[in-house]
Amino acid sequence: MQKTLKFNLKHIFRLTNASSISCAGLLIFSLLNFSCAEAQSLKKEFNKQDTLKGSITPERAWWDLNHYDLKVDINPEDEFISGSNTVTYTVLEPNEKIQIDLQEPMKLLSATQDGKELEIDKQGLAHFISLKEKQKKGKQYELLLKFEGKPRVGARLPWDGGWTWQKDAQGKTFAANANQGIGASIWWPNKDIPYDEADSLDLYITVPKDIMGVGNGRLVDSSSTEIESTYHWAVKNPINNYAVSADLADYAHFSDTYEGENGTLDLNFYVLKENLEKAKSHFKDVPRMLQAFEHWFGPYPFYEDGYKLVEVPYLGMEHQSNVTYGNKYENGYLGRDLSGSGWGLKFDFIIIHESGHEWFANNITNRDVADMWVHEGFTAYSENLFLDYHYGKEAAADYVIGTRNAIRNDRPTIGIYGVDYEGSGDMYYKGANVLHTVRQLIEDDEKWREILRGLNKEFYHKTVTSAQVEKYISDQSGIDLTQFWDQYLRTTQIPLLQYEIENKTLKFRYLDIVDGFDMPVKIQINDSESWIYPTAEWKTEEFKNPIDEVAVDRNFYIKSKKVN
Numbered sequence: 001m002q003k004t005l006k007f008n009l010k011h012i013f014r015l016t017n018a019s020s021i022s023c024a025g026l027l028i029f030s031l032l033n034f035s036c037a038e039a040q041s042l043k044k045e046f047n048k049q050d051t052l053k054g055s056i057t058p059e060r061a062w063w064d065l066n067h068y069d070l071k072v073d074i075n076p077e078d079e080f081i082s083g084s085n086t087v088t089y090t091v092l093e094p095n096e097k098i099q100i101d102l103q104e105p106m107k108l109l110s111a112t113q114d115g116k117e118l119e120i121d122k123q124g125l126a127h128f129i130s131l132k133e134k135q136k137k138g139k140q141y142e143l144l145l146k147f148e149g150k151p152r153v154g155a156r157l158p159w160d161g162g163w164t165w166q167k168d169a170q171g172k173t174f175a176a177n178a179n180q181g182i183g184a185s186i187w188w189p190n191k192d193i194p195y196d197e198a199d200s201l202d203l204y205i206t207v208p209k210d211i212m213g214v215g216n217g218r219l220v221d222s223s224s225t226e227i228e229s230t231y232h233w234a235v236k237n238p239i240n241n242y243a244v245s246a247d248l249a250d251y252a253h254f255s256d257t258y259e260g261e262n263g264t265l266d267l268n269f270y271v272l273k274e275n276l277e278k279a280k281s282h283f284k285d286v287p288r289m290l291q292a293f294e295h296w297f298g299p300y301p302f303y304e305d306g307y308k309l310v311e312v313p314y315l316g317m318e319h320q321s322n323v324t325y326g327n328k329y330e331n332g333y334l335g336r337d338l339s340g341s342g343w344g345l346k347f348d349f350i351i352i353h354e355s356g357h358e359w360f361a362n363n364i365t366n367r368d369v370a371d372m373w374v375h376e377g378f379t380a381y382s383e384n385l386f387l388d389y390h391y392g393k394e395a396a397a398d399y400v401i402g403t404r405n406a407i408r409n410d411r412p413t414i415g416i417y418g419v420d421y422e423g424s425g426d427m428y429y430k431g432a433n434v435l436h437t438v439r440q441l442i443e444d445d446e447k448w449r450e451i452l453r454g455l456n457k458e459f460y461h462k463t464v465t466s467a468q469v470e471k472y473i474s475d476q477s478g479i480d481l482t483q484f485w486d487q488y489l490r491t492t493q494i495p496l497l498q499y500e501i502e503n504k505t506l507k508f509r510y511l512d513i514v515d516g517f518d519m520p521v522k523i524q525i526n527d528s529e530s531w532i533y534p535t536a537e538w539k540t541e542e543f544k545n546p547i548d549e550v551a552v553d554r555n556f557y558i559k560s561k562k563v564n
Contacts (some may be wrong), residue, residue: 004086032305037073051129052099053128053183054369054420056195059099059128063089064142065196068244070188071204073228074213076248079108079165082148085189089143090476091135093518098143101185101192102129106149108189125192151158151187154178158348162186168249168272173211175191175248176312176324181369181422194240195367201235205246214247216322217305235236235321236304237548238366238461245246245319247310252276258290258307261299264291265290266306266542275311275329282329283309285351292389293359298453301363301460309351316350318357318379325350339402343387343395356382359497364459370415372422372488375498376429377413394443401435402552403429414466424492433557434488440522440555441484442477451476483517488557497521497534497560501547522553529553 051057065087072083087100102108103125106417111118111129121128135141154162161182168174177187185192205213209229214246217235224230252268258265267286271279286309294300298306305321311325327334327350337344358380381400388396407430415423424430439448451473458472466489472482491514495555498510506525510517518535525550532541552560 001066010210010319012095012497020254023067036333044416044421046416049124049126050419050421053192054100057099057126057191059095059097059126060193062093062095062135062222063098063458064092065191065198067202068190068198069202070244071205071206072188072246074246074248076165076175076211076271077321079150079153079163080148081151081187083146083188083476085145085147087145087190088140090140091137094135094137094302096131096135099191100129100133100143100145100189101125101183102127102147102189103183104149106147106151106185106187106189109146109148111143111145115534121132125183133458138453141395145187145189151177151250152182153315153343158317164257164313169274170250172250173208173248174272174313176314177246178312178314178317178319178324183245185343188244190241191368192241193335194242194365194369197238197240197365197461197463199238200457201239201244203233203235203244204230205233205248205328206230207248210250212270214249214251214308214310214322216244217256218266218322233508234272237320240362243318243320244324245310245317245322245324247312247322247324249311251311254280254329256287260303261294264398265300265303268306268308269310270308271311273409278329282348283351284357285348286342287558288347289352289355289386292386293356296382296385296449296452296454297359300510301358301456302413307355307358316354318354318361320358320362323351323354323358323506325354338406339399341398341402342403343391343399344383344402346391346395347383347386349383352383352386353379356386359456363456365463367463367465368417369420369422370417371464372415373413373427373431374464376427377435380432381435381518386547396554397436399433400429404433404557406412406435409494412492413489417516430488437557438473438477438481438484440553441479441481441519447477451542457545484519487514487517495558496551497520497558498563499550499560500551500564501562503546504543505530505539506541506543506550508532508534509538510536519556519558521556521558524549524551524553 067088069086072081074081088418108127111120116132119130154160157164158178160179161179163177166174179186181191184190203215205215207213207226209227211225213231215233217233220232220234222231223464235458252273254269256267258267290357302321308322310324315326317324325349331348332345333349361375363532366372366374384396387399407426411424413423413427413430415421442448470485478533493512493515496511520531520533522531
């Protein structure tokens, strides 16, 4: 794949931070054959709050987040939360103001440092706190935040974000939160942007005595009074804000271990008591998942914190070391096969997909939500690799190709940087099919496996950009994929292979491509396979025998059309 594009879009994104896109800025996109209409499809009105939420503001940039000591007292009957969060941070460059985020109707009651109460300037979700103590470069400080309120209720978790307050069959509290997208600041104050993760977390959940509060990491201890109980959970690994979860119910608990690549991994399961026996049988997908994913991606990234699967009153979410589950103990996605191939009913979608996020989302995390395809594309692809490991390559191909029916190509997979704006929902199965296509180009499954494992080693416990992931795969594969990534991630166009047959001659070219796109593709000519190397220009290739039919290998995510 020859490199003919002089200006690489991802390098332009680095230089500009790509915080806004409009027709006025079409110079960049004209290099990629973007039309004004396509650029308009990216256009969205952004306001100051979008920038405060989605960009590395000056009040965020100067400090490095180290630790959260988060204490929450949860009153389910009133749907009310109060508590404190002690933020430990290191000064990168001295500054007098720090940005902390908390969304209404939650209220930041106070901010103190060294016992001194600080002035708070509230601007929407952003709270700019004026610091009295001079902040010295390289020094570590603590900031104590106190807060309370009735957090937003999500109507359809995990899609809209917030809390859900429900009851189990015995009338006891069954409640939880999920806040990817909307942000963890929907219920507790923090540095609510994905690029800077806490190196560790202590989470104290206080709840009424008849229920339990389950959080991330390991249970350190618990204590009770006559009316309430407090559960102390500790996370030793870096954790993103959105992955912090508190799950409330009268849980039954059982445990197991898994002998993995890094030794013994503790497995813990928390389910409603009426589902205990069902869960013990159904959750056997967990060790099968670990077998497949450690093979393809490398060791589970959080041995120190263990693996947990916790039943919640919504579909599920990839909360780190606290994967939440609500798929009703059925295979598929609530009993449905999203691929239409039949293979999607061989596993519980939520167990496999949400656990796959432990590698792609929790281990490797996007720095900006515009690059969320790194989370969702690789994890949707993990469903395919689970099938590959347990049922074979053809079953996996059937599945991932079947999911193409869900791809809309409504807008680019990569969103807009700096304004908290994700790309298209195609990041899931378009992303998966793009990665499946890369596997075909590499033509070496062991090398592909090494690349996937290498990603999780190179970017272990790090936040990344799409550009870093793209470059790593290009470098390790030995294939210049510059135009490939630009085509599939930054446009909505799917390459169209146009071809003509004239006796023994095949004439072909690509349409609907970015400048320089020249991906080779495998085709079936009569009864034999052959590689062709299309570009935007017509090419011809002679074969020994008259050509009766041409079929593009289904594993390549392109369109094809015979002309004449």
